[in-house]
Amino acid sequence: MQEIWTEKYRPDSLSHMVGHEAITQRLQAFVSQHTVPHCLFAGPAGTGKTTAALAMAKDLYGEQWRNNFLELNASDDRGIDIVRSKIKDFARTKPLGAPFKIIFLDESDALTPDAQQALRRTMERYSESCRFILSCNFSSKIIEPIQSRCAVFRFARLSNEAIATYIERIGGYEELYIEEEAKNALITVSQGDLRKLLNVMQAVAITSDTIAAHIVYEVSASLKTEEVRSILDKALAQEFEQARKQLRSLMIDRGLDGLDVMRDLHRTIFELELSEEQKMHIVQLLGEYEFRITEGASPDIQIESFLAQLTQLSPQE
Amino acid sequence: MTAMLLTEKYRPQHLGDIQGHSKAIEEIVSWLESWTANSKPLLLVGDPGVGKTTIAYALAREYGYELFEVNASDERTKSMLQERVEGALVQQSLFGTQKLILLDEVDGAKASERNQLTKLLNKSQFPVLLTANDLYERGMAQLRQKCKVVKLKHVHTNSVKAHLKRICEKENITYDETALKSLASKANGDVRVALNDLQSIGDTIDMHTIKTVTPRDTEKNIFDALMIIFKTQEIAKAREATWNLAEDHDMLLEWIRENIIVEYEQTADRAAAYAYLSLADMYRGRIRQRQYWHLLKYVYDFLSGGIASAKQEKYRKFSKYRFPTIIKKRSQAKQKKETRQAIEQKLKATLYIPSSAVYSTLLWLQYCFNNDDEFRIYAAESLGLSEKEQQYIQQL
Numbered sequence: 001m002q003e004i005w006t007e008k009y010r011p012d013s014l015s016h017m018v019g020h021e022a023i024t025q026r027l028q029a030f031v032s033q034h035t036v037p038h039c040l041f042a043g044p045a046g047t048g049k050t051t052a053a054l055a056m057a058k059d060l061y062g063e064q065w066r067n068n069f070l071e072l073n074a075s076d077d078r079g080i081d082i083v084r085s086k087i088k089d090f091a092r093t094k095p096l097g098a099p100f101k102i103i104f105l106d107e108s109d110a111l112t113p114d115a116q117q118a119l120r121r122t123m124e125r126y127s128e129s130c131r132f133i134l135s136c137n138f139s140s141k142i143i144e145p146i147q148s149r150c151a152v153f154r155f156a157r158l159s160n161e162a163i164a165t166y167i168e169r170i171g172g173y174e175e176l177y178i179e180e181e182a183k184n185a186l187i188t189v190s191q192g193d194l195r196k197l198l199n200v201m202q203a204v205a206i207t208s209d210t211i212a213a214h215i216v217y218e219v220s221a222s223l224k225t226e227e228v229r230s231i232l233d234k235a236l237a238q239e240f241e242q243a244r245k246q247l248r249s250l251m252i253d254r255g256l257d258g259l260d261v262m263r264d265l266h267r268t269i270f271e272l273e274l275s276e277e278q279k280m281h282i283v284q285l286l287g288e289y290e291f292r293i294t295e296g297a298s299p300d301i302q303i304e305s306f307l308a309q310l311t312q313l314s315p316q317e
Numbered sequence: 318m319t320a321m322l323l324t325e326k327y328r329p330q331h332l333g334d335i336q337g338h339s340k341a342i343e344e345i346v347s348w349l350e351s352w353t354a355n356s357k358p359l360l361l362v363g364d365p366g367v368g369k370t371t372i373a374y375a376l377a378r379e380y381g382y383e384l385f386e387v388n389a390s391d392e393r394t395k396s397m398l399q400e401r402v403e404g405a406l407v408q409q410s411l412f413g414t415q416k417l418i419l420l421d422e423v424d425g426a427k428a429s430e431r432n433q434l435t436k437l438l439n440k441s442q443f444p445v446l447l448t449a450n451d452l453y454e455r456g457m458a459q460l461r462q463k464c465k466v467v468k469l470k471h472v473h474t475n476s477v478k479a480h481l482k483r484i485c486e487k488e489n490i491t492y493d494e495t496a497l498k499s500l501a502s503k504a505n506g507d508v509r510v511a512l513n514d515l516q517s518i519g520d521t522i523d524m525h526t527i528k529t530v531t532p533r534d535t536e537k538n539i540f541d542a543l544m545i546i547f548k549t550q551e552i553a554k555a556r557e558a559t560w561n562l563a564e565d566h567d568m569l570l571e572w573i574r575e576n577i578i579v580e581y582e583q584t585a586d587r588a589a590a591y592a593y594l595s596l597a598d599m600y601r602g603r604i605r606q607r608q609y610w611h612l613l614k615y616v617y618d619f620l621s622g623g624i625a626s627a628k629q630e631k632y633r634k635f636s637k638y639r640f641p642t643i644i645k646k647r648s649q650a651k652q653k654k655e656t657r658q659a660i661e662q663k664l665k666a667t668l669y670i671p672s673s674a675v676y677s678t679l680l681w682l683q684y685c686f687n688n689d690d691e692f693r694i695y696a697a698e699s700l701g702l703s704e705k706e707q708q709y710i711q712q713l
Contacts, residue, residue, distance in 0.1 A: 002695030006668060050669045073665055075672050107671050195674065199681045206689040223680045238584050252643070252650045254713055257657065260676040292595060296602020300643075301574065301595065308591030311584040 005198040009170065014055045018194065019162045020048060023153050027052060031059045034099060036131045038123060040108075040147060042139035043155025046193030049135045052155075053104045061098055068101045075110035084122065091126040101130050109136035116143045123149065157192030166194065170201060171211070178211040185216040199223075225250070228264040232272065235310040243307045251300050258299020262290050265303070278313060285309055323512040327484055332375045335368055336476040336508065344467050345372065349380060349417075349444060358438050358445035360423075360461065362452045363469030366507030369448040372469075373419045376446075382417035399433060406441040416443040424449040424457060435460050471506025474498070480508065481515055485522065490515070492522035500527050539564050539572055543638050546573070546625050547580040555625035559617050566616050570597055571641035573620055580636045586628040593623030656709045660702065667700050683713050 011017050014031070017024045030036045036056075041049040050071075057069040070090045076083050087103060095101045111119060120143070123132050132150075136142055139152060158166075167186055171178045178186075190197035203219045204211050227250050234243035250256050269282050289306040293299050329335045332342055341361075348359050361369045377384035385405045405418050418441065423431060438445060452461060452468075478501040485492045500522065504511035518526050545558035562569065577590045597619035600612050661675050670678055686693040686707065697707050 002689075002692045004668065004696055004699065007699075045671065045674060054669070071666075071669060073672070106669070107673075110672070195670070196677070199678070203681060203684050203688075206685055206692060219684065222684050223677055225680070240584060240587060241578055244578070248643070248646075252646045252653075254653075256713075257654075257676070263673075263676070289595065292599040292602070295599050296604075296606040297595070297599040298602070301570075301598045304574070305591040305595035305598075308584075308588045312588045 005170070005202045006195050009173075009198060010051055011055050012058050014052070014059050017048060017052060017055060018166050019158045020052070020155060023052065023155065026151075026153070027056050028059070031056060034060075036060070036100070036102065038127070038131055038150045039133040040139060040142060040150035040152045041133060041135045041155060042137070042142075042152065044137060044157055044192065046190075046195040046197075047155040047157060048194065049155050050104070050106060052153075053102070053133050053135070057102055057104075060102075064096050064098070067096045068098050069104065070101070071104045071106065073106045074115075075107045080111065080115050080118075084118070087122055087126070087130075091130045095129060100128075102133060103130055104133045104135065106135045108134035109138055109141035113143055116146055120146050120149070158194065159192075160187050163187050163190065163192065163194075163197065167197070167201070170198070174201075174205060176201075176205055176209055176211055179213060181213040182211045182216055185213040186211075189216060189220040224267070225256070225261075225264050228261065229268050229271070231307065232265065232268055232310070235307040236272070236274075236313060238311045240308055240311050244304055247303060247307065248300075251303075258293060258303060259290075261303055262286070262293070262299070265306075274313075281313070282310065323484060323488075323516045324509050327480075327512065328371055329368075329375055330378060332372070332379055335372060335375060336480050337472045338368060338372070338469055341467050341469050342372065345376060348465060348467075349376065352444045354442060356444070357463065357465045358441070358447055360447045360449060360452075360464035360466045361469060362449050362466060364450060364471065364506060366504075366509035367469045367472055368508060369469060370419075370421060373417070373446050373448070377417045377419075380415075380417075382415045382444075384417050384419055386419040386421060399437070402434065402437050403440070406437060406443065406445070418443050418445045420445065420447045422449065423447050423460065424451050424454040431457075431460060435463055438463055472508055473506075474502045477501035477504055477506070477508055477511050481511060484512070484515065488520075490520050490522060493524070496523045496527050499524070503527075539569070540638055542569070543572060543576060544636075546621055547576070547628075547636065548631060549625050550628065550631060552622035552626060555621040556618065559621045566597075566601065566613065566620070568641075569620055570594070570601070570616075571643060572638070573624055575641040575643065576636070576638045577624070579638060580632060581628055582632065583629065589627035590624050593619045593627060596623065653709070656706060660706050660709065663701050663706075679710055679713055682710050686711050 014024050014028050041052065043049055053071075054069070057065045061068045070086070072083055072086055074080070074083060083105075090101065090103065105119075108116075108119075123146070134142065134146070134150065139147065139154070164183060164187065167178060167183055170176075186197060186200060189200055200216060200219055200223075201211070203223075204215050208215065227246055231243050231246045231250070234240075234246065247261075251258065251261065265286060266283070269279055269286065272279065272282075274282075285306060289302045292302050332346070335342065345359065345361070348356070361372065363369055374384060376382075387401055387405065402420070405416070420434065423434060426434065447460070447464060449457065451457070452466065478498050481497050481501055482492070484490075485497070500514055501511055504514065514527075515522070539562065542558040542562050546555045549555050549558075559569065564572065573590075574594055577587055577594065581587045581590055597616045600615045600619070603609055604612050604616070660679070661672075664670055664675055664678055665672075668678065682696065685696070693707065696702075702710070
């Protein structure tokens with residue numbers, strides 16, 4: 001019960017993957033022929049891209065998989081140079097008991113086009129000993145020269161039916177009683193994201209063996225920062241000082257990252273009771289201020305400024 | 318024209334000759350007249366050129382004291398300082414007269430020397446007069462408490478002008494009144510500056526010749542700059558307020574950020590001011606990322622002219638500007654950020670999650686940790702989270 005479910009139920013073979021039958025079959029063919037091309041896995045979060053790569057590595061290398069598989073995050077805070085030097089170090093040594101190693105590069109679409117060009121050269125230089133699997137949310141953000149060198153796999157969101165089956169399977173393993181309504185609640189809150197589904201299920205199961213719909217919603221709500229809503233409300237009610245104070249406590253006292261707050265702000269805008277026009281106006285503002293952060297501006301100052309602009313929105317009649 | 322420096326030639330010899338400061342002089346005189354071995358030393362505080370040293374010399378002369386001067390910033394080593402000061406404080410005067418000890422520019426001394434001075438002061442058997450420019454310089458607090466403090470205000474422009482006029486007449490310098498007044502006002506209360514300027518111009522002082530005097534770069538006080546930026550509606554004035562500021566643009570930005578809501582009350586003014594603050598911050602980011610230092614002028618433009626022009630109307634009130642609280646909190650925040658980054662690395666490595674899922678995973682862990690202690694212990698172990706990192710998650 002204390003194990004983290006996303007790890008506990010991560011399939012360790014392609015044959016245990018949930019959904020994505022067509023993809024799984026093609027990957028299994030690579031394994032049986034012992035040839036893997038460079039791959040591009042594209043699709044939304046929680047659809048199984050990392051899981052598929054890990055499962056394929058385990059099928060290919062068996063016990064030796066850790067020595068022949070390197071998982072890297074392209075958006076490493078320490079910079080792309082760290083990523084590049086890790087690739088170099090890993091690619092330099094010979095694969096153990098296999099014809100090639102696999103480098104899995106998560107969040108490849110976080111790389112700038114320039115960094116992708118450099119990555120392309122790296123891929124070519126080491127293609128003798130290494131295969132790359134690039135993972136991304138949107139394949140359109142990957143430059144053409146890389147796409148053309150990869151076999152592209154599109155991971156769609158899992159269907160509601162597939163998720164429902166999965167919920168029952170997990171419920172069976174964990175001996176949970178799942179109310180019919182709760183099943184729909186789980187499908188709604190997980191939005192085709194299996195990681196989210198497992199996290200919510202485990203959080204609910206921590207407090208009760210019976211999964212009820214209202215608890216599902218409650219838990220799901222607690223996985224968002226409520227303060228963000230209250231900060232937005234305060235700014236819109238022209239209580240800027242209060243909004244600023246709350247924002248500061250969120251970011252400084254609790255150490256929240258600026259981009260996390262931006263993400264929550266973005267999500268929350270659509271829940272506000274405002275006219276559609278006003279919502280879109282706020283989205284535009286937020287977009288502009290988020291862009292400034294990418295220009296090197298400080299997140300806390302930009303969010304503060306964004307809130308100050310909200311006070312100028314004419315109140316809803 | 319005289320070959321001697323005017324500042325020395327016309328240094329007032331008697332207390333009565335000193336321009337302005339009549340109240341302060343009264344206080345100093347009564348301190349000296351009633352001095353006993355238990356009296357506190359006297360600390361004279363004022364900007365350069367207001368007459369601190371002049372007062373000390375005139376005082377000694379007028380009351381028949383032998384003046385023993387130690388310039389704290391001259392004495393390079395601690396032991397030399399100790400020797401000289403300690404010697405002066407306890408040894409009788411050579412001629413059997415009374416001694417007045419002058420410790421000049423104590424705020425220029427190193428902190429360690431200043432501490433030593435503070436200790437030595439207790440031993441003194443003579444009246445001690447100290448001078449300093451800035452009472453609130455770091456490390457002055459201890460000394461401040463030990464002393465009777467007398468502050469010297471800026472010498473009023475009219476007093477400076479009167480002084481200049483007298484000298485012009487004695488030195489046979491032709492002058493016109495407006496030029497003299499403008500020279501006096503340029504000196505900004507520093508008599509020494511005024512006299513040096515006068516001497517550098519030559520024997521005719523008129524509106525034309527005073528143009529050759531370049532204004533000295535005196536550092537402006539951040540509070541003055543804020544007041545001008547927030548109160549004025551003229552962009553030129555606001556921009557000028559940031560010149561010669563001791564604070565750099567990063568600090569100026571924080572000061573403005575802290576005080577927008579102190580000065581501006583209308584939400585429209587605040588929003589407009591914040592829009593400029595945001596721009597200044599973005600340009601700062603561009604400079605940082607690409608080393609485009611030529612963009613720095615825009616940062617200042619937005620912080621001065623932008624903020625000044627953000628208001629619809631002037632606020633006719635006294636505003637008490639405050640120190641940017643965010644600065645103090647920054648080191649705390651930095652620690653938190655490091656903790657968070659460490660956790661992030663661990664989560665990515667063990668749970669294979671992308672950056673975008675880190676935050677929701679943290680909130681999820683928080684929920685589970687707070688509802689099930691057994692889970693917390695197990696999960697913390699498998700994720701490799703330290704005690705501190707667990708706490709961070711629980712208090713998120």
